[in-house]
Amino acid sequence: MDRDYQKLDQFSLPKGFRGRSALVVQLWWLTQSTFFSMSPQFTYKWRSFLLRCFGAKIGKGVIIRPSVRVTYPWKLTIGDFSWVGDNAELYTLGEIEIGSNVVISQKSYLCAATHDYTKETFDMVDKKITIEDEVWLAADVYIAPGITVKKGTLVGARSSVFNDLPAGMICVGSPAKPVKARV
Amino acid sequence: MDRDYQKLDQFSLPKGFRGRSALVVQLWWLTQSTFFSMSPQFTYKWRSFLLRCFGAKIGKGVIIRPSVRVTYPWKLTIGDFSWVGDNAELYTLGEIEIGSNVVISQKSYLCAATHDYTKETFDMVDKKITIEDEVWLAADVYIAPGITVKKGTLVGARSSVFNDLPAGMICVGSPAKPVKARV
Amino acid sequence: MDRDYQKLDQFSLPKGFRGRSALVVQLWWLTQSTFFSMSPQFTYKWRSFLLRCFGAKIGKGVIIRPSVRVTYPWKLTIGDFSWVGDNAELYTLGEIEIGSNVVISQKSYLCAATHDYTKETFDMVDKKITIEDEVWLAADVYIAPGITVKKGTLVGARSSVFNDLPAGMICVGSPAKPVKARV
Numbered sequence: 229m230d231r232d233y234q235k236l237d238q239f240s241l242p243k244g245f246r247g248r249s250a251l252v253v254q255l256w257w258l259t260q261s262t263f264f265s266m267s268p269q270f271t272y273k274w275r276s277f278l279l280r281c282f283g284a285k286i287g288k289g290v291i292i293r294p295s296v297r298v299t300y301p302w303k304l305t306i307g308d309f310s311w312v313g314d315n316a317e318l319y320t321l322g323e324i325e326i327g328s329n330v331v332i333s334q335k336s337y338l339c340a341a342t343h344d345y346t347k348e349t350f351d352m353v354d355k356k357i358t359i360e361d362e363v364w365l366a367a368d369v370y371i372a373p374g375i376t377v378k379k380g381t382l383v384g385a386r387s388s389v390f391n392d393l394p395a396g397m398i399c400v401g402s403p404a405k406p407v408k409a410r411v
Numbered sequence: 412m413d414r415d416y417q418k419l420d421q422f423s424l425p426k427g428f429r430g431r432s433a434l435v436v437q438l439w440w441l442t443q444s445t446f447f448s449m450s451p452q453f454t455y456k457w458r459s460f461l462l463r464c465f466g467a468k469i470g471k472g473v474i475i476r477p478s479v480r481v482t483y484p485w486k487l488t489i490g491d492f493s494w495v496g497d498n499a500e501l502y503t504l505g506e507i508e509i510g511s512n513v514v515i516s517q518k519s520y521l522c523a524a525t526h527d528y529t530k531e532t533f534d535m536v537d538k539k540i541t542i543e544d545e546v547w548l549a550a551d552v553y554i555a556p557g558i559t560v561k562k563g564t565l566v567g568a569r570s571s572v573f574n575d576l577p578a579g580m581i582c583v584g585s586p587a588k589p590v591k592a593r594v
Numbered sequence: 595m596d597r598d599y600q601k602l603d604q605f606s607l608p609k610g611f612r613g614r615s616a617l618v619v620q621l622w623w624l625t626q627s628t629f630f631s632m633s634p635q636f637t638y639k640w641r642s643f644l645l646r647c648f649g650a651k652i653g654k655g656v657i658i659r660p661s662v663r664v665t666y667p668w669k670l671t672i673g674d675f676s677w678v679g680d681n682a683e684l685y686t687l688g689e690i691e692i693g694s695n696v697v698i699s700q701k702s703y704l705c706a707a708t709h710d711y712t713k714e715t716f717d718m719v720d721k722k723i724t725i726e727d728e729v730w731l732a733a734d735v736y737i738a739p740g741i742t743v744k745k746g747t748l749v750g751a752r753s754s755v756f757n758d759l760p761a762g763m764i765c766v767g768s769p770a771k772p773v774k775a776r777v
Contacts, residue, residue, distance in 0.1 A: 233545040233563035233579070233593060236492040236512045237472055257452060269623060289603055309602040319517070329602045331716070334685070335703065337518065339550055345565055346594060350514070362599040367705055368736060370551060370569050380599035382711055386736050386754040386768060388569040396599070402569060402585070402768070410599060411712060416728040416746035416762070416776060419675040419695045420655055440635060502700070520701065522733055528748055529777060533697070553734060553752050571752040585752060585768070 234350045241352055245321075247302050248283075256282050256301060265294050279304065287328060303340070306330075307361065322354030322373065327361035333385075335368040342373045360395070369404075382410050417533045424535055428504075430485050431466075439465050439484060448477050462487065470511060486523070489513075490544065505537030505556065510544035516568075518551040525556045543578070552587075565593050600716045607718055611687075613668050614649075622648050622667060631660050645670065653694060669706070672696075673727065688720030688739065693727035699751075701734040708739045726761070735770075748776050 246253055264278050275294065276286045283302030289309040296312045298304055303320040306312075307328030314334040318324050321341030326332065338359075344351040355374030359365070363377050366385040377383065377393045384400035393399050397406035429436055447461050458477065459469045466485030474494040479501070481487055486503040489495075490511030497517040501507050504524030509515065521542075527534040538557030542548070546560050549568040560566065560576045567583035576582050580589035612619055630644050641660065642652045649668030657677040662684070664670055669686040672678075673694030680700040684690050687707030692698070704725075710717040721740030725731070729743050732751040743749065743759045750766035759765050763772035 231563075231579075234512050234514070234547065235545075236474075236494060236514070254451065254453075261449075266627075268620065270620075291602075311602060329600050331600070331602070331709075337551065339568065342549075343514075343547070345547060362601075364600065364709070364711060366708075368703065372568060380597075385705065385738060396597075414746075414762075417695050417697070417730065419657075419677060419697070437634065437636075444632075520734065522751065525732075526697075526730070528730060555751060 232348055234345070235348045236350060238349045239351075240349075245352060245354070247300060252282070253300070260297065267294050269294060293334075313367075321352070323356040324359075325356065326359045327363070327379075329362045330359055331364040332359070333365055333367045333369070336365045336370070337368075338371040340373055380410060381406075415531055417528070418531045419533060421532045422534075423532075428535060428537070430483060435465070436483070443480065450477050452477060476517075496550075504535070506539040507542075508539065509542045510546070510562075512545045513542055514547040515542070516548055516550045516552070519548045519553070520551075521554040523556055563593060564589075598714055600711070601714045602716060604715045605717075606715075611718060611720070613666060618648070619666070626663065633660050635660060659700075679733075687718070689722040690725075691722065692725045693729070693745075695728045696725055697730040698725070699731055699733045699735070702731045702736070703734075704737040706739055746776060747772075 259278060264275055267274055272291050275292050276290050279286055279301045285305040287308035290306055291311040293314045295314045297317045300320045303323045304318060306326045309328055310326055310330040312332045316332050316336045319339045324338055324340050338357050340357045341352060341354045344353055357371055358376040360379040362380045364382045368386045369383050370388040372390045375389050375392055378395035380396045381393050382398045383404055387400050387404040388402035390403040396410050398408050398410050399406045442461060447458055450457055455474050458475045459473050462469055462484045467487040469489045470491035472492040473489055476497045478497045479495045479499050481501045481503060483503045486506045487501060489509045492511055493509055493513040495515045499515050499519045502522045507521055507523050521540050523540045524535060524537045527536055540554055541559040543562040545563045547565045551569045552566050553571040555573045558572050558575055561578035563579045564576050565581045566587055570583050570587040571585035573586040579593050581591050581593050582589045625644060630641055633640055638657050641658045642656050645652055645667045651671040653672060653674035655675040656672055659680045661680045662678050662682050664684045666686045669689045670684055672692045675694055676692055676696040678698045682698050682702045685705045690704055690706050704723050706723045707718060707720045710719055723737055724742040726745040728746040730748045734752045735749050736754040738756045741755050741758060744761035746762045747759050748764045749770055753766050753770040754768035756769040762776050764774050764776050765772045
């Protein structure tokens with residue numbers, strides 16, 4: 229039987245999904261492609277300032293590299309002294325909450341939305357991601373929609389996280405699993 | 412025994428491999444780095460137009476983000492209403508044929524060529540990739556040279572596809588394997 | 595017990611870690627974002643020249659694409675006739691030594707430093723990476739800090755290398771393991 233799975237001409241974003249008007253979204257896109265991404269590496273306060281201008285809650289001493297991409301800053305919360313590395317992406321279609329003293333290493337991707345693939349209309353579904361204090365996501369880690377990583381846990385380079393991770397563990401692989409305590 | 416595996420000074424592209432002159436390749440490169448990649452996100456028709464100018468066959472209602480990279484547009488075919496997400500790459504050294512209502516999510520990489528590693532001359536070999544209608548490649552999926560993904564199949568985020576995938580399945584992992592029917 | 599794992603306000607780079615003054619680092623960053631990354635693809639000699647100006651040891655006939663990123667060129671050595679593909683990154687916080695006739699394919703990431711996660715000060719630790727002659731790292735391969743890949747070995751696309759690899763083998767997976775001899 230030749231059935232249908234997804235009909236993308238029937239897709240539309242839920243009303244108010246972006247959380248801001250199309251104009252603000254466009255303004256942020258322009259800001260990110262210029263003042264943000266072209267700023268010298270050491271101007272960390274400048275980039276935190278730009279994100280705050282667009283509604284992000286960013287603590288003190290936060291280190292965000294110029295090549296980081298944030299989709300909607302108004303859905304982003306970061307505590308104090310956290311780092312976000314080169315070419316990391318915070319895909320904040322849903323909310324992303326990052327604690328204090330967190331390291332999100334280079335190329336990591338936090339994906340806070342998915343699609344309902346059981347519907348032909350392929351509806352967008354946002355799912356909040358929470359990264360607690362003192363977590364280290366090493367290089368090129370993927371965090372799936374809806375995931376929580378608890379305090380102090382280390383996720384090894386290139387791992388993909390499809391299940392919540394407990395506190396104080398070292399976790400690796402795809403799907404990432406705890407392998408030993410972090411001491 | 413100290414043997415040789417690859418001698419790259421002996422490498423050369425097969426005559427006519429690119430499918431267009433070096434001048435056209437260079438013009439496309441220039442177009443992609445400027446008019447294409449710097450265009451505002453909502454100008455989807457503009458980017459489809461640019462790709463068509465360089466020989467791509469692109470259907471109606473196709474959504475291609477500015478950060479998408481296409482190596483040789485003249486080796487690309489896309490049906491109607493398909494999406495290609497941010498930082499996805501269509502490495503069309505060989506042909507890539509994408510159906511209608513297909514979603515290629517962000518960071519996915521479709522690699523339509525490889526090298527013959529059994530020869531010191533490291534010959535380039537192109538292998539066509541086919542993605543049938545209503546397939547969803549989720550975030551950061553890798554498609555190896557020569558692969559076909561059949562109608563309606565969903566490939567989970569971060570999966571790597573080294574074997575052809577059947578229709579109407581959910582497939583995950585590396586190498587990606589069918590785990591259940593898509594319903 | 596609520597213990598501490600990492601306190602990033604206590605972090606500092608070891609004295610002299612970068613190997614050059616902050617000014618030179620900044621100059622390289624500026625050079626890479628402009629003259630290097632915006633140069634046309636075929637100007638391979640120009641990019642090798644720029645890297646050598648900043649202390650890299652680069653052999654003859656080396657092919658480095660404009661989208662390649664090198665953190666500190668003065669910690670990079672490349673032999674003759676080697677290739678580094680699009681969007682590959684040589685994260686030379688520690689030394690990276692690449693032999694002759696080596697292929698580093700597109701999107702590969704060589705990560706020559708890590709952090710001591712057992713210390714709250716999260717100390718930076720550099721670890722030299724060595725890629726011997728005639729190795730092929732295929733697309734999107736990750737090389738962990740401290741790794742050596744021996745002569746002629748092929749690492750399959752999307753693999754992650756966390757252990758040293760022997761000579762003349764085909765290795766795949768995560769962690770990458772030898773599966774057969776390269777003939």
